[in-house]
Amino acid sequence: MFGFGSKATPPPASENPQRRIRVLVIDDNAEFRQLMKDMLEPSRFDVLAMGSPVNALELFSHDKESFDLILLDYYMPHLDGAKTFEWLRKLNPKIKVIICSGADELRLRQIVAQYGVNGFIRKPFHVNDVIDLIEKTVREPAKPA
16 A cells, blocks of 8 residues: 555655545544544545554654655654654654644644644544645645754
């Protein structure tokens, strides 16, 4: 599905609007991960969902160009969203990241401003809002590191 470990990486979805968008979901909640897969895969998304940020970073470090975007839970045990985001950007400064959290909107806006993530999704959400934000974010130029 994603071609992990392969040498040739297809062009980003922003360069080919017909190509499926590859999304890595990192969230410690198994129900949320499954919900994201169920919501996004019928559209033009290929989704890999992982519960451990440490395992996700390990996978990402070996194939950091294979994803168009990462949906990242902010509040997780062991390694929170801020630290995970820092590692993701060290591995690939151009990776686009959207924070997912149930925190209040003001706090999410502060996180976006403080860390330079590409956006946020406040839980609970509507599926069309998530799809629209992902597609918009993938089309935008990468933020400078």
